[in-house]
Amino acid sequence: MARTGTPRDGDEAREAVVEAALRRLDLDAKARLLAGQDMWSLPALPEIGLGSLVMSDGPIGVRGVRWTADDPSVALPSPTALAAAWDPELARRAGLLLAQEARRKGVHVLLAPTVNLHRSPLGGRHFEAYSEDPYLTGVIGTGYVRGVQEGGVGTTVKHFVANDAETDRFTVNNLVPARALRELYLAPFEAIVADARPWGVMTAYNSVNGTTMTEHHHLVGDVLRGEWGFDGVNVSDWTAARDTVAAIEGGLDLAMPGPRAVYGDALARAVREGRVAEAVVDAAVRRVLRLAARVGILAGAEPAVTEPPAPVDGEALAREIARRSFVLVRNERAALPLRPGGTVALIGAAARDARVLGGGSATVFPAHTVSPLDGLTAALPEGTLRYAVGADPATELGAAEQGFRLRAVCRDRDGRVIGTRSAPSGHVQWMGSDLPDGVTHDTLHTVELTGTLTPRESGPHTFGVKGIGAFTLTVGGTTYYDGEQRPRKDDPFITFFGAPQPRAEVELTAGQPVEVSLTHVVRLPDDLPMKVVSFTLAHAGPRHDPDDLIAEAAEAARAADTAVVVVATTERVESEGYDRTDLRLPGRQDDLVRAVAAANPHTVVVVNSGSPVELPWCEEVAAVLLTWFPGQEGGAALADVLTGAHEPGGRLPTTWGALADAPVTRVVPTEGELPYAEGVFIGYSAWERAGRVPSYPFGHGLGYTDWAYESLTVDGRTARVRIRNTGTRPGRETVQLYVSPGEGDVERPARRLAGFASVEAGPGESAEVTVDLPRRAFEVWDEAADAWTFVKGSYDITAGRSIADHGLTAAINV
Incomplete structure (x- = not known):
């Protein structure tokens, strides 16, 4: 394992270099270092041998400084998938791969992982976080951070704290009781700081109990740095820093992005005017220099990792994580695995055009994707697989991809071409200085996406535009739109996450190329905190009668031994920037499943979503x-x-269940405030407290073999569980340990996850796991004392396959 030294490891030599470098900087240089020089990087300071520190979005890949499919990245499964594997070592291996990708792209710090909680199933960005449970979140996040940093790349654990929904996230004041804040929302951050020593944390846009997180001295200074001993960098979420003095005194080190930020010249001026002590600035600069030293860009300081780990096969690891994450929640009549030699009807638009990741800043662009149709075509004998579209979940236009060959042409005000760049999709997103060679923001006037579409179907094709400003859309030599699109909502990210507007319907013939052009007039106000050129050429193929498509799918299912239906959400359902209004599958997909199931009793449904959806036909x-x-x-x-x-x-x-039954659902603030009125009862603890039964409980999952739980013994806080594989195949089992408190003065969840371990065994073989139960499982946050309290008394320790499985129980006193 690579060495990951930190000051707490006694690396005094690195700290000495940091202190020497700090002494050589004047106030202006220090203030400049704390503000981004552009969208993704900090300025280099050659006078002290400091290189430019580069950051990049994750968490499923490393995009780099260019937001384009022309610069591909390995795309791992979503964080919910990684958590579903219940394997911190697998998370660590994912981190090692991402560090490898970061080094390849010249990135020093990954803006990940996201360890906010699934407080309400309506959270639109839950695919980017791990779990509803703080313990599982902390354990998986710890593995991830360890892996990335063992690769010599920094992490920023985010979003600190209580950024658990997207509605009004820039301004919402989340009212979180102290006990819930400690036992739930702070808990994953605390565990990761203690067990993985992250080199960075990102503070959120939202406020907590009246104070915006970029200025929250109590949570950042007193708790994160004081109680927990965090010695890394605190970076703002992008554009989250609002006030120079309040941010620096609240503990914010880096205000991103730049160059227009609340730090830099504004911070130096605040010091000279006596509004900020220079020692406060020095403390922030010291932490930034420490990060630079750890990642190896401060001259004279040995990096935390001197030799990178062994190379990781990205494709193989992505495939392994995916299959380890798939959760089989139902398997009647041994429908899976498929019987050898049988015929299969594969159904669903998402089976052909795979949805492999969620929307928003987590987006990366893989060099290739393997759809379900691709995978099954390669795996099944020729002639045994038939495909039918069935029902398309997309209700809006998507970025121009299938059949398009495009490039971006940049022109100045005189119409001269000043630069070009390939455009593998119809999405242009150039942030900060990421512009084609030879192009500057001062000279850029228009960007034209131009090329051809070779349709795969004949019929009426719809073209549209996503973005703000003036656009001209031309298809086949005819101009269909020449006008200006205006924002429909006061949200600076609407240009990234908003829906495309349909602007043309054109009759096309399959296989016959047609010229397509979308020209955008670039107007960037001078007061923007960051300069972004962002717009999308959108497209949808011919729309077919959904009843006809469903009937065709049912007929294909009737003729096959097994029907496999792939249903999915869309980017308009699960994305950064907005929450969900329901948990239904979009389009006519529920009708499709019911029609196929009526035609074939051996129907398997594959659910392609990052977080829970309702399954009324299950x-x-x-x-x-x-x-x-x-x-x-x-x-x-x-x-x-x-x-x-x-x-x-x-x-x-x-937990997966119907929205009508979910105990905690509210994500919309009232007059700017969102009360966390449920306190410590979210997820499975809220379902149990409400006496409601979900569709599938937390921890549930089936395999292809059977297990018998034979014994549970607890010695102190160490539990030992023996299980046996009673099936006919080798398998892997995740043994889960839950703690149930006895009667007491403080209301607590009926059960709380306290540990887990995975084992593998062949048919008839037994295996034993040992799990140490953490002290925190027996503690509560005492609001009056403002401290953790160990609650003595009797507890039941349960070992089972889910929160609802009470197979083995041992009573203990602590």
């Missing part, structure tokens, strides 16, 4: 397999699992 089908957003190799992993080459390894990291 009792009507033979099997249900949850595949999350499975990353670039998702189709290959799906073939592995459906054919039985590998068993599905996942267990639910979040």
Whole structure:
């Protein structure tokens, strides 16, 4: 394992270099270092041998400083998928791969992982976080951070804290009781700081109990740095820093992005005017220099990792994580694995055009994706697979991709071409200085996306535009739109996450190329905190009668031994920037599943979503397999699992149930405030407290073999569980330990996850796991004392396969 030294490891030599470098900087240089020089990087300071520190979004890949499909990245499964594997070592290996990707792209710090909680199932960005449970979140996040930093790349654990929904996230004041804040929302951050020593934390846009997080001295200074001993950098979420003095005194080190930030010249001026002590600035600069030293860009300081770890095969690891994450929640009549030699009807638009990741800043662009159709075509004997579209979940236009060949042409005000760049999709997003060679913001006047579309279907094709400003859309030599699109909402990110506007419908013939052009007049106000050129050429193929498509799918299912239906959410359902209004699958997908199930009793439904959706037909089908957003190799992993080459390894990291039954749902503030009125009862603890039964409980997941739980013994806080594989295949089991408190003065969850471990065993073999139960499982936050209190008394320790499985129980006194 690579060495990961920190000052707490006694690396006094690195700290000495940091202090020497700090003494050589004047006030202006120090203030400049604390503000981004552009969208993704800090300025270099050659006078002290400091290189430019580069940051990049994650968490499923490393995008780098260019937001384009022309600069591909490995795309791993969604964080919900990684958590569903219940394996911190797998998370660590994912981190090692991402560090490798970061080094390849010249990135020093990954803006990940996201460890906010699934407080309400309506959270639109939950695919980017791990779980509803703080313990599981902390354990998986610890593995991830360890892996990235063992690769010599920094992490920023985010979003600190209580950024658990997207509605009004820039301004919302989340009112979180102290006990809930400590026991739930701060808990994953605390665990990761203690066990992985992250080199960075990102503070959120929102306020907590009246104070915006970029100025929250109590949570950042007193708790994060004081109680927990965090010695890394605190960076703002992008544009979250609002006030120079309040931010620096609140503990914010880096205000991103730049160059227009509340630090830099404004911070130096505040010091000279006596509004900020220079020692406060020095403390922030010291932490930034420490980070630079750790990642190896401060001259004279040995980096924390001197030799990178062994190379990781990105495609192989993406495929392994995917199949280990798939959760088989239902498998009647042994519908899975598929019977050898049988015929299969594969159904669903998402089976052909895979949804491998969620929307928003987590987006990366893989060099290739393996769809379910690709994976099963390669895995099944020729002639045994038939495909039907069935029902398309997309209700809006998508970025121009399939059949398009495009490039971006930049022109100045005189119409002269000043630069070009390839455009593998119809999405242009140039942030900060990321512009084509030879182009500057001062000279850029228009960007034209131009090229051809070769349709794969004949009929009326719809073209549209996503973005703000003036656009001209031309198809086949005819101009269909020449006008200006204005923002519909006061949200600076609407240009990234808003819906495209349909602007043309054109009759096209399959296989016959047509010229397409979208020209955008670039107007960037001088007062923007960051300069972004962002717009999208959008497209949708011919729309077919959904009833006809469903009938065709049912007929294909009737003629096959097994029907596999792939249903999915869309970017308009799960994305950064907005929350969900319901948990229904978009379009006519529920109708599709019911029609196929009526035609074929051996119907398997593959659910391609990053977080829970309602499955109203689940009792009507033979099997249900949850595949999350499975990353670039998702189709290959799906073939592995459906054919039985590998068993599905996942267990639910979040409760799945109907929205009407969910105990905690509110994500919309009232007059700017969102009360966390449920206190410490979210997720499975809220379901149990309300006496409601979900569709599938937290921790649930089936494999291709059976297990018997034979014994549980507890010695002090160490539990030992023996289980036996009673099936006919080798398998892997995740043993879960829950703590149930006895009667007491403080109301607590009826059960709380306190530990888990995975084992592998062949048919008839037994295995034993040992799990140490953490002290925190027996503690509560005492609001009156403002401290943790160990609650003595009797507890039941339960070992089982989910929160609802009470197979083995041992009583203890602590």
